[in-house]
Amino acid sequence: MPSLLIRNADWIATQNEKREVIRNASILIRDGVITEIGNRVQSADAEIDGKGKIALPGLINTHTHLSMTLFRGFADDMLLQDWLQKKIWPLEAKHTDETCYFGALLGSAEMIMSGTTTLMDMYFHMDKVAKAVNESGLRGFLSHGLIDFFDQAKARLEQDSTRKFFDFVRTLANPRIRFAVGPHAPYTCSEEMLLWAKEFAEKNGAIVHIHVAETRREQADFQKQHGMRVVEYLDKIGALSKNMLAAHCAWLTKSEIRLLGKAGVSVAHCPVSNMKIATGGVAALPEMFEEGLAVGLGTDSASSNNTLDMFETMKVCALLQKAHRWDPTVLNAQKALDLATIDGARALGVQKEIGSIEAGKRADIILIDARAPNMVPIHGKDTVISDLVYSVSAANVDTTIVDGHVLMQNREIKSLNMDEILPKAQELALQMVAS
Amino acid sequence: MPSLLIRNADWIATQNEKREVIRNASILIRDGVITEIGNRVQSADAEIDGKGKIALPGLINTHTHLSMTLFRGFADDMLLQDWLQKKIWPLEAKHTDETCYFGALLGSAEMIMSGTTTLMDMYFHMDKVAKAVNESGLRGFLSHGLIDFFDQAKARLEQDSTRKFFDFVRTLANPRIRFAVGPHAPYTCSEEMLLWAKEFAEKNGAIVHIHVAETRREQADFQKQHGMRVVEYLDKIGALSKNMLAAHCAWLTKSEIRLLGKAGVSVAHCPVSNMKIATGGVAALPEMFEEGLAVGLGTDSASSNNTLDMFETMKVCALLQKAHRWDPTVLNAQKALDLATIDGARALGVQKEIGSIEAGKRADIILIDARAPNMVPIHGKDTVISDLVYSVSAANVDTTIVDGHVLMQNREIKSLNMDEILPKAQELALQMVAS
Numbered sequence: 072m073p074s075l076l077i078r079n080a081d082w083i084a085t086q087n088e089k090r091e092v093i094r095n096a097s098i099l100i101r102d103g104v105i106t107e108i109g110n111r112v113q114s115a116d117a118e119i120d121g122k123g124k125i126a127l128p129g130l131i132n133t134h135t136h137l138s139m140t141l142f143r144g145f146a147d148d149m150l151l152q153d154w155l156q157k158k159i160w161p162l163e164a165k166h167t168d169e170t171c172y173f174g175a176l177l178g179s180a181e182m183i184m185s186g187t188t189t190l191m192d193m194y195f196h197m198d199k200v201a202k203a204v205n206e207s208g209l210r211g212f213l214s215h216g217l218i219d220f221f222d223q224a225k226a227r228l229e230q231d232s233t234r235k236f237f238d239f240v241r242t243l244a245n246p247r248i249r250f251a252v253g254p255h256a257p258y259t260c261s262e263e264m265l266l267w268a269k270e271f272a273e274k275n276g277a278i279v280h281i282h283v284a285e286t287r288r289e290q291a292d293f294q295k296q297h298g299m300r301v302v303e304y305l306d307k308i309g310a311l312s313k314n315m316l317a318a319h320c321a322w323l324t325k326s327e328i329r330l331l332g333k334a335g336v337s338v339a340h341c342p343v344s345n346m347k348i349a350t351g352g353v354a355a356l357p358e359m360f361e362e363g364l365a366v367g368l369g370t371d372s373a374s375s376n377n378t379l380d381m382f383e384t385m386k387v388c389a390l391l392q393k394a395h396r397w398d399p400t401v402l403n404a405q406k407a408l409d410l411a412t413i414d415g416a417r418a419l420g421v422q423k424e425i426g427s428i429e430a431g432k433r434a435d436i437i438l439i440d441a442r443a444p445n446m447v448p449i450h451g452k453d454t455v456i457s458d459l460v461y462s463v464s465a466a467n468v469d470t471t472i473v474d475g476h477v478l479m480q481n482r483e484i485k486s487l488n489m490d491e492i493l494p495k496a497q498e499l500a501l502q503m504v505a506s
Numbered sequence: 507m508p509s510l511l512i513r514n515a516d517w518i519a520t521q522n523e524k525r526e527v528i529r530n531a532s533i534l535i536r537d538g539v540i541t542e543i544g545n546r547v548q549s550a551d552a553e554i555d556g557k558g559k560i561a562l563p564g565l566i567n568t569h570t571h572l573s574m575t576l577f578r579g580f581a582d583d584m585l586l587q588d589w590l591q592k593k594i595w596p597l598e599a600k601h602t603d604e605t606c607y608f609g610a611l612l613g614s615a616e617m618i619m620s621g622t623t624t625l626m627d628m629y630f631h632m633d634k635v636a637k638a639v640n641e642s643g644l645r646g647f648l649s650h651g652l653i654d655f656f657d658q659a660k661a662r663l664e665q666d667s668t669r670k671f672f673d674f675v676r677t678l679a680n681p682r683i684r685f686a687v688g689p690h691a692p693y694t695c696s697e698e699m700l701l702w703a704k705e706f707a708e709k710n711g712a713i714v715h716i717h718v719a720e721t722r723r724e725q726a727d728f729q730k731q732h733g734m735r736v737v738e739y740l741d742k743i744g745a746l747s748k749n750m751l752a753a754h755c756a757w758l759t760k761s762e763i764r765l766l767g768k769a770g771v772s773v774a775h776c777p778v779s780n781m782k783i784a785t786g787g788v789a790a791l792p793e794m795f796e797e798g799l800a801v802g803l804g805t806d807s808a809s810s811n812n813t814l815d816m817f818e819t820m821k822v823c824a825l826l827q828k829a830h831r832w833d834p835t836v837l838n839a840q841k842a843l844d845l846a847t848i849d850g851a852r853a854l855g856v857q858k859e860i861g862s863i864e865a866g867k868r869a870d871i872i873l874i875d876a877r878a879p880n881m882v883p884i885h886g887k888d889t890v891i892s893d894l895v896y897s898v899s900a901a902n903v904d905t906t907i908v909d910g911h912v913l914m915q916n917r918e919i920k921s922l923n924m925d926e927i928l929p930k931a932q933e934l935a936l937q938m939v940a941s
Contacts, residue, residue: 143882144889144897148838181879287832346825347896351832377896378880387822390781394826397722397786403583444616445813445900447578447928448935454579461782461812462579465880466901493882500883 073116075100075434075475080121081441082455083108086128086412086427090405092452098126100434103475107430119470119480123442127408127459128427129188129435129473130381131415134280134318134339134369136194137203138166138174140181141500142374151286151348159374163195165503171196175203177496178379180487182209185380185465188435188473189415189425191316191339191369193253193280198239205248208478208486210435212419213240214253214280217268221261230267237275247474250275256282257301257310258289265310272314278419283317286350290322302327311336316418318369320359321345322352332362337418340410342388343378344371353395356388356402367415380465385411389460404460438470439463508551510535510869510910515556516876517890518543521563521847521862525840527887533561535869538910542865554905554915558877562843562894563862564623564870564908565816566850569715569753569774569804571629572638573601573609575616576935577809586721586783594809598630600938606631610638612931613814615922617644620815620900623870623908624850624860626751626774626804628688628715633674640683643913643921645870647854648675649688649715652703656696665702672710682909685710691717692736692745693724700745707749713854718752721785725757737762746771751853753804755794756780757787767797772853775845777823778813779806788830791823791837802850815900820846824895839895873905874898 077098085091085108099107099115107113139159146158171194182190189210194200197215204211215236219226233252240250254260254268265281272279284290284301293301302323305311313335320331320338331338340354359366368388370379385407392402416426425435439459441449446467449458471479478486512533520526520543534542534550542548574594581593606629617625624645629635632650639646650671654661668687675685689695689703700716707714719725719736728736737758740746748770755766755773766773775789794801803823805814820842827837851861860870874894876884881902884893906914913921 141883144893145885147889147892147896148834150834154834177879177882184879343825346829347834349828349832349834349836351829353829373897377892378899380880380899383818383821386818387825390778390822391829393784394781394786394788397784399583399585399589399782399784401784442928444612444619444924444928445815447612448576448932450580450935450939454582457582457812458579461582462808464813464815464899464901466899489879493877493879497883500885504885 072102072475076113076115076118077121077126077436077438078118080124080126080438082125083428084125084127084408084455084459085429086408087429092455094452097121098428098436100475103434105428105430105432105434108428119438121438123440124469125439125441125455125459126428126436127439128412128425129437129471130186130411131189131367131419131426132182132187132369132379132381133191133316133367133415133418134341134371135178135190135192135379136372137178137190137192137200138171138194138196139372139374140178140379141170141174141496141503143377145374145504147377162503165506166196168196168199170499170503172199172203173492173496173499175200176207176487176492178373179203179207179209180484180489180492181379183207183471183478183484184468184482185382186437186468186471187379187381188437188471191251191280191419197236201240201243201248205243205245206487208473208476210247210425210473212249212251212278214251217254217264218259219261219264220259226261226264233271251278251280253280257305258292262308265308269310269312269314273312277314279312279315281315281317283320284322285319287322287352300324300327302330306330306334319345321350321354323355325358328355328358328362328364332364337365337367339367339369339418340388341369341371342391343384344375346387346391348375353391356392365414365417366410367418368410381411382463382465385460404457407460408456434472434475436472437468439467440469443467507537507910511548511550511553512556512561512871512873513553515559515561515873517560518863519560519562519843519890519894520864521843522864527890529887532556533863533871535910538869540863540865540867540869543863554873556873558875559904560874560876560890560894561863561871562874563847563860564872564906565621565846566624566802566854566861567617567622567804567814567816568626568751568802568850568853569776569806570613570625570627570814571807572613572625572627572635573606573629573631574807574809575613575814576605576609576931576938578812580809580939582812597938600941601631603631603634605934605938607634607638608927608931608934610635611642611922611927613808614638614642614644615919615924615927616814618642618906618913618919619903619917620817621872621903621906622814622816623872623906626686626715626854632671636675636678636683640678640680641922643908643911645682645860645908647684647686647713649686652689652699653694654696654699655694661696661699668706686713686715688715692740693727697743700743704745704747704749708747712749714747714750716750716752718755719757720754722757722787735759735762737765741765741769754780756785756789758790760793763790763793763797763799767799772800772802774802774804774853775823776804776806777826778819779810781822781826783810788826791827800849800852801845802853803845816846817898817900820895839892842895843891869907869910871907872903874902875904878902
């Protein structure tokens with residue numbers, strides 16, 4: 072693999088342990104790994120000019136459903152249950168290998184263009200999603216969504232699908248594509264399914280990706296049905312584990328957060344989707360940090376967000392906590408960027424591989440073009456992080472690099488054929504609605 | 507003035523009375539006025555290809571401080587009073603004609619690139635701001651910020667500045683640049699000043715642009731000092747009027763909203779700035795709508811937002827109301843777009859001139875390039891508005907037209923020299939902080 076030099080970037084937001092921001096330095100990449108950061112004259116097989124640019128770690132989207140990008144804008148401003156039952160579920164029943172594949176390609180393209188380099192997905196037809204993510208060059212953690220609705224026969228079929236998908240991911244032999252187990256939620260999965268998921272994940276060193284406490288209704292229903300809250304239930308049946316990544320966690324008590332902390336569960340916080348669906352509750356991030364939980368950010372799907380833009384999610388995350396707590400200091404720009412980078416990596420258990428720009432880490436790097444009106448002025452080293460969270464737009468992303476491969480440069484996607492994907496995605500979306 | 511044809515736009519979100527969305531149609535502009543919308547073959551002196559694009563009215567930013575764009579990112583994540591006293595006010599004391607001019611040019615450039623065509627400003631060195639906005643081609647309502655701190659001598663000086671600025675605006679002889687009166691806030695202006703502002707505005711057919719009830723502290727202080735709430739005070743002294751545009755209004759009771767409604771006061775709602783500063787209160791938009799108030803959206807300044815991106819503001823506005831009210835239906839995409847277009851025009855009293863794409867209105871039009879991953883798919887006429895609020899990014903704005911003048915095309919600003927403005931703004935910002 073040819074070596075790559077990012078020459079003399081204006082700023083590097085390393086996101087290393089000390090959260091160093093480095094002025095005017097270069098980054099050398101060999102075999103997909105960052106080998107050197109500094110000012111010595113270097114050469115490499117290929118070069119990218121860093122002038123006028125800010126380098127930062129590629130963003131990590133810890134909760135999404137790529138194929139649902141085909142449903143973007145299809146139904147909005149509705150109550151969650153109406154939205155699911157009248158709009159989304161009927162449409163999902165029409166998904167095919169082809170629609171899931173092109174939906175995932177479309178979503179991957181949007182991610183590359185908005186600076187995301189790693190994603191955690193849950194959906195159906197996952198071999199096609201894996202094919203799409205594989206082609207896109209992104210780093211993906213992929214889970215087949217397990218739903219048994221408390222039916223044993225259905226449970227067995229779903230477990231078979233997961234095993235098949237596990238085998239399929241191995242055939243790809245791409246270290247960037249990783250298998251995860253995806254029990255959908257405690258209200259759609261039997262106790263047996265949840266425990267099977269935990270065991271299968273442990274056996275295979277995989278993450279258990281699950282929706283937890285997205286809405287108040289979910290908590291109310293659990294209280295009625297089980298006489299306890301959602302996380303208390305998961306704890307009681309023994310489903311919690313350090314492999315678990317719980318998406319949303321928007322309606323938790325402090326004692327539920329404590330249970331998650333004890334078990335070592337990680338959280339994928341999705342502020343834009345939560346606000347748009349009007350789940351009402353605001354994820355108690357400060358309390359999660361106190362309990363030592365690893366928290367990452369997610370966009371959720373483009374049908375509930377309606378973008379896959381992690382820069383937007385970072386800013387909204389900070390805004391929401393500040394507004395909700397009446398305190399502008401409760402979640403600052405540095406922490407918002409942490410959530411989208413190194414903390415996201417920790418939530419996925421890969422903080423030794425990605426999440427920061429440091430020698431020895433995989434080269435997942437994005438470059439922001441700071442020569443745009445919305446990025447001027449930059450007041451100095453102390454404000455770069457703030458600029459990256461509050462001022463930047465996804466459109467300022469100039470270059471996206473994963474594992475040393477340049478997936479986009481000068482806003483042109485290298486890994487995917489947009490002239491094919493965009494019209495095909497449009498056509499398939501209309502067909503699904505019309506059929 | 508040469509005529510201009512936008513040929514065959516994919517979609518036109520007219521924002522007319524019926525909120526019609528028109529498929530595949532052209533827009534003819536003569537002498538800065540929209541003269542025809544439809545499908546008949548037409549010709550004009552100049553043409554813009556509308557293929558793959560969505561036309562909508564230019565966005566209206568009803569509250570900002572352009573020159574503060576130089577302070578973007580300078581100080582964030584701070585308590586409001588610390589931020590003002592330790593960071594912003596000392597820096598503002600260093601403003602000169604030159605810094606205010608280049609700050610305003612920088613802000614204008616960002617507005618053009620993010621689809622804003624009309625703005626309402628309040629600041630100092632306003633002749634320089636007016637010069638900048640005049641050069642940019644934007645439509646601007648501009649007010650000199652009046653602050654007397656209850657000192658009569660200061661009040662007289664400030665009134666002189668306003669009269670001088672009023673005369674200066676007349677010398678520009680540009681119908682797009684309009685004078686407004688800018689008493690800063692009830693807590694920085696004496697009763698005499700507020701009443702003078704009202705009278706001067708009435709005499710000259712101008713808007714009274716003022717900050718009202720931005721924070722809880724402001725309400726608490728008023729209660730202590732005057733034994734009543736801010737709007738009750740304004741009502742009691744007779745300062746309310748149909749000319750008044752009250753920015754923020756984030757901490758109002760229902761009875762205060764009723765007082766505003768009775769007096770015909772308009773509101774500039776700034777959700778991103780309010781959330782970032784953590785004012786805590788959420789503007790009670792549904793109650794304002796019930797009372798018939800004209801409500802527009804504002805970004806506030808780039809030092810508290812930190813962008814001037816009205817697309818971001820629209821989305822965050824909808825998200826905040828939904829999350830706060832636990833109801834996804836409380837403010838839908840159509841209403842969010844209304845606030846940023848036709849309702850904003852109403853808040854500025856110019857709904858007969860701008861705010862929609864209709865024959866007879868001034869040609870303030872923007873074109874969105876829908877051939878980007880984040881704008882695919884478009885499900886049809888019923889979802890275009892949703893796409894324009896929840897999916898779009900400011901970077902999708904391809905063309906910005908004000909009064910029939912093309913200020914940007916293919917994302918290239920025509921009216922301003924960016925090669926001069928960006929480095930100069932950067933340089934001046936650093937000088938201000940260092941000096």
